[in-house]
Amino acid sequence: GKHGADCLLTWTTAVRPHAVAAVLRNITFTQERYDSFIELQEKLHQNVCRKRTLVAIGTHDLDTISGPFTYTAKPPGDIRFKPLNQAKEYTAQELMSLYKTDSHLRHYLHIIEDEAVYPVIYDSNGIVLSMPPIINGDHSKISLNTKNVFIECTATDLTKAKIVLDMMVTMFCEYCEEPFTESTEHIAQLLTKMCLRSEVMSDGEQIEVEIPPTRSDVIHACDIMEDAAMAYGFNNIPRTTPRTYTIANQLPLNKLSELLRQDLAAAGFTEALTFALCSQEDIADKLLKNISETRACRISNPKTAEFQVARTTLLSGLLKTVAANRKMPLPLRLFEISDVVLKDESKDVGARNNRRLCAVYYNKSPGFEVIHGLMDRVMQLLEIKPGQGNGYHIQAADDSTFFPGRCAEIFACGKSIGRLGVLHPDVINRFELTMPCSALDIDIEHFL
The missing domain is CATH 3.30.930.10 (Bira Bifunctional Protein; Domain 2)
Known part of the structure; x- marks a missing residue:
């Protein structure tokens, strides 16, 4: 009843309150890219995510699940699903016992095992995507044939969650059919964030930007693009070699x-x-x-x-x-x-x-x-x-x-x-x- 709902709310707000997500569309995986994708998650889990305590990353085949997705918390006995690479369903309680001897996953059990309720992400049909920060569900696992990837990050620190999500998206956006695209709406939002009031024009392609009197430094269109890049975060822009025949050299x-x-x-x-x-x-x-x-x-x-x-x-x-x-x-x-x-x-x-x-x-x-x-x-x-x-x-x-x-x-x-x-x-x-x-x-x- 009501008490149970409060309990869930308290758990997600107090213990793992944040969740951010993104979708990579029309991606093409090869064995090498797939291995790199898994490797990147492992690397991030170990460093920025501080062994999954700050952030846990889950990646899913979007075509096997349907939104909207629900991030909630339930008693371990009430969570039941088939975890990654297992043949049958387990309750969360059984999984904790199963993974006690797992050389890889046993290091993460302590993060939630003493809690009354465990975090879990469901899709609209009640399919379990993951039980962060331990394991993903087998139903939505990624294969080489996956075309659309749903990435979710649950976290105790929102800034870290955004950093991790940005890294995942930036690193693998290049394998999408349309790499590194920013929507016009997003750019307008970023510019507004930088105090340059902006809105998308009727053609959907152009942005009208209003320069306030306090921004005398904005003279050309490139100044506006620089502000958009700042709001987006220079570190989030991938490094590329310019398509020119000249290579910079010291005088x-x-x-x-x-x-x-x-x-x-x-x-x-x-x-x-x-x-x-x-x-x-x-x-x-x-x-x-x-x-x-x-x-x-x-x-x-x-x-x-x-x-x-x-x-x-x-x-x-x-x-x-x-x-x-x-x-x-x-x-x-x-x-x-x-x-x-x-x-x-x-x-x-x-x-x-x-x-x-x-x-x-x-x-x-x-x-x-x-x-x-x-x-x-x-x-x-x-x-x-x-x-x-x-x-x-x-x-x-x-x-x-x-x-x-x-x-x-x-x-x-x-x-x-x-x-x-x-x-x-x-x-x-x-x-x-x-x-x-x-x-x-x-x-x-x-x-x-």
């Missing part, structure tokens, strides 16, 4: 930069990342250069004096970083591999980016040999041997940024690629430093 320049960064760090230098914009003074006066010879691109309306021009060298950023870290123990070894911006009339925008490598060594003695050693290591990594012609060599050069007689130009494969040397004392002072410093600056685009 050679970026690959080279990454490899060099790794090895410069291994050589004991610390990587710095400095601003791409700086003051005019940083790249000219402080480096004892004239602004006209720097080929710098000016910002027409700079907000601060610190951001007047795009940097033409990485050196000033590194020296400012050294100045900010004067309290750190000596020596300071820093490097940066980034782009500088140079005016170039041959380009459509009038300027070009140039990838450079810059390193500084700051200590009580100038450490020219440390910077020279670093340059040799870089060349060794680039597989360029010392020497003229196709090798690399350095020769004395004059540069106002460097100490007179302590600067060299670097040549590789017959081209000038940069400078190294001890910085001029005036440069040191202008960056508010007090110790000698040597630097290396090379263009790494030459090595591609």
Whole structure:
């Protein structure tokens, strides 16, 4: 009577209150797919489902049963059906005794065996689909000829149940006649969930979406599709290879930069990342250069004096970083591999980016040999041997940024690629430093 109904309600709400289901239509099973289908359920049962305590999955041949389906709970003596792979009917009580010795199923009996009532799922004709989380009925078992699959998940945790159901559907939807289809109604619901009020139009194919004033970020149709994907869950969308002839690859320049960064760090230098914009003074006066010879691109309306021009060298950023870290123990070894911006009339925008490598060594003695050693290591990594012609060599050069007689130009494969040397004392002072410093600056685009 009434008490019994209360008891059932209490059981399903308190012990295993949630059930979710889905249907895969027009699926084609092969032995391999069938084995994979069973294997996936086993895997999910063990991990996400926490050995069936959180979620139990039942899969059935939909054409052998008829909805609507009822998820309820009954005393063990009142549940009677023929379980999977058995020849006759048993009551739930008898099944519990039968499976006590079953190497596979005995591990799950404890989940319900002490309860007064057991969960059970019936179809509209009273056929038992399953007694979760123990066993499915034999009547609705799946075979290789199954075309439509009914998946039910009963659970103590609704979120986990949805995750498991989504995984099952996503993994096997690809074997359906119409894989990965989302109904127009579902997409409209998902968008409405994302606060974009949507409804299906009369043709049943298109969706009318209303963008509220609070969503100024929605500009194109692709923004709406992104919201639909978020509501659906990016992790639920299966990974596929695009049907194009191109395969994505890292830009050679970026690959080279990454490899060099790794090895410069291994050589004991610390990587710095400095601003791409700086003051005019940083790249000219402080480096004892004239602004006209720097080929710098000016910002027409700079907000601060610190951001007047795009940097033409990485050196000033590194020296400012050294100045900010004067309290750190000596020596300071820093490097940066980034782009500088140079005016170039041959380009459509009038300027070009140039990838450079810059390193500084700051200590009580100038450490020219440390910077020279670093340059040799870089060349060794680039597989360029010392020497003229196709090798690399350095020769004395004059540069106002460097100490007179302590600067060299670097040549590789017959081209000038940069400078190294001890910085001029005036440069040191202008960056508010007090110790000698040597630097290396090379263009790494030459090595591609």
